[in-house]
Amino acid sequence: SSLFASVELAPRDPILGLNEQFKADTRSNKVNLGVGVYYDDEGRIPLLESVRKAETALLADAAARSYLPIEGIGSYNQGAQKLLLGADAPQIAEGRVLTVQALGGTGALKIGADFLRSLLPQARVAISNPSWENHRALFERAGFPVETYAYYDAETHGLDFEGMKDSLNALPEQSIVVLHACCHNPTGVDPTLAQWQEIASIVKARNLVPFLDIAYQGFGDGLAQDAAVVRLFANANISMLISSSFSKSFSLYGERVGALTLVTASADEATRVLSQVKRVIRTNYSNPPIHGGSVVSRVLNNPELFQLWEDELGGMRDRIREMRHQLVEKLRDRAPDHDFSFVLTQRGMFSYSGLNAEQVEQLRAEHGIYAVSSGRICVAALNSGNIDYVASAIATVLK
Numbered sequence: 001s002s003l004f005a006s007v008e009l010a011p012r013d014p015i016l017g018l019n020e021q022f023k024a025d026t027r028s029n030k031v032n033l034g035v036g037v038y039y040d041d042e043g044r045i046p047l048l049e050s051v052r053k054a055e056t057a058l059l060a061d062a063a064a065r066s067y068l069p070i071e072g073i074g075s076y077n078q079g080a081q082k083l084l085l086g087a088d089a090p091q092i093a094e095g096r097v098l099t100v101q102a103l104g105g106t107g108a109l110k111i112g113a114d115f116l117r118s119l120l121p122q123a124r125v126a127i128s129n130p131s132w133e134n135h136r137a138l139f140e141r142a143g144f145p146v147e148t149y150a151y152y153d154a155e156t157h158g159l160d161f162e163g164m165k166d167s168l169n170a171l172p173e174q175s176i177v178v179l180h181a182c183c184h185n186p187t188g189v190d191p192t193l194a195q196w197q198e199i200a201s202i203v204k205a206r207n208l209v210p211f212l213d214i215a216y217q218g219f220g221d222g223l224a225q226d227a228a229v230v231r232l233f234a235n236a237n238i239s240m241l242i243s244s245s246f247s248k249s250f251s252l253y254g255e256r257v258g259a260l261t262l263v264t265a266s267a268d269e270a271t272r273v274l275s276q277v278k279r280v281i282r283t284n285y286s287n288p289p290i291h292g293g294s295v296v297s298r299v300l301n302n303p304e305l306f307q308l309w310e311d312e313l314g315g316m317r318d319r320i321r322e323m324r325h326q327l328v329e330k331l332r333d334r335a336p337d338h339d340f341s342f343v344l345t346q347r348g349m350f351s352y353s354g355l356n357a358e359q360v361e362q363l364r365a366e367h368g369i370y371a372v373s374s375g376r377i378c379v380a381a382l383n384s385g386n387i388d389y390v391a392s393a394i395a396t397v398l399k
């Protein structure tokens with residue numbers, strides 16, 4: 001029989017499946033809130049002016065396309081680690097931080113997971129309940145058993161902080177804990193700085209291995225503010241891994257621009273760790289691509305372009321916040337018996353709206369509004385042209 005005769009059909013990715021369904025929908029007023037992408041007020045994925053300028057400059061002094069080093073573009077990696085830890089971080093000055101270019105945040109998670117798997121073959125991985133849908137699969141594929149720690153409290157639409165602490169305290173030493181550094185996907189619920197402080201104490205006391213995932217830096221309160229937990233952990237002398245992504249913050253999804261950063265205890269340790277991380281990369285894809293990294297590196301290392309980018313990122317952040325305000329206001333008018341004010345305290349692109357699977361299905365079937373069955377909506381897909389329609393439809397399915 002054929003070599004592939006026994007291959008089973010894999011289940012469809014639930015979110016990508018939703019997009020296919022949306023595309024096939026012929027209703028002209030359809031709205032896709034199922035995505036994980038920032039759209040502008042015209043419903044388009046923006047091409048940032050800072051990116052356009054960097055690309056124009058790159059084109060003007062077009063360089064030959066040799067292979068990049070295994071770890072990628074040096075100036076990109078330095079820019080990425082400064083964004084995370086702060087330009088004058090003592091850990092960077094001491095040579096304790098290493099960063100490698102990665103294929104998006106996903107690539108950074110995968111390189112980190114493969115590295116950890118050889119370092120801690122017996123470890124288990126804990127992810128938040130709920131978490132980004134790819135976390136579990138990614139760490140399981142890397143060979144780890146994956147469990148969840150308490151996180152979201154559906155009653156309060158907030159953080160189950162007591163539950164979270166209990167879960168973390170119950171983990172065996174050297175368990176790997178994946179933490180969303182800001183703008184939690186899918187809930188939009190983040191710990192406060194005081195709560196992060198307590199989490200850091202538990203991580204230290206229990207000798208846990210934090211893997212911070214930061215895919216939305218700048219979408220919460222600002223670039224530095226959103227990295228507060230990274231700096232808190234670093235200043236508490238906690239060794240950690242950080243996967244960061246520029247997919248959303250630069251609107252460069254398809255360029256696969258991410259980075260894996262490790263904060264170690266000494267420069268000597270950093271040298272040895274880098275040599276092993278490079279081995280993981282070498283046996284995966286050898287070295288990263290040039291274009292996206294060159295664009296981001298230009299922006300990060302040119303003060304004028306950096307300022308422009310920070311302003312554009314601030315514009316995206318403000319627009320999302322404005323949509324949160326408007327959604328809450330419009331729902332207050334249309335569904336006065338329901339309190340949606342929690343949407344204002346959530347951060348980043350997403351909101352766990354509290355809608356159940358049945359209501360989500362009704363939104364799709366009767367109104368052409370697509371959301372994830374968990375009730376996750378992408379606030380960044382709302383705009384002045386669709387928000388009244390969406391609010392009215394939500395009010396209808398709440399009845």
Ligand code: PLP
Binds near residue numbers: 106180185215
């Ligand atoms: N981590 C989280 C929490 C995410 O939400 C995402 C993207 O949706 C990623 C990682 C991956 O980002 P990238 O597209 O850069 O691979």
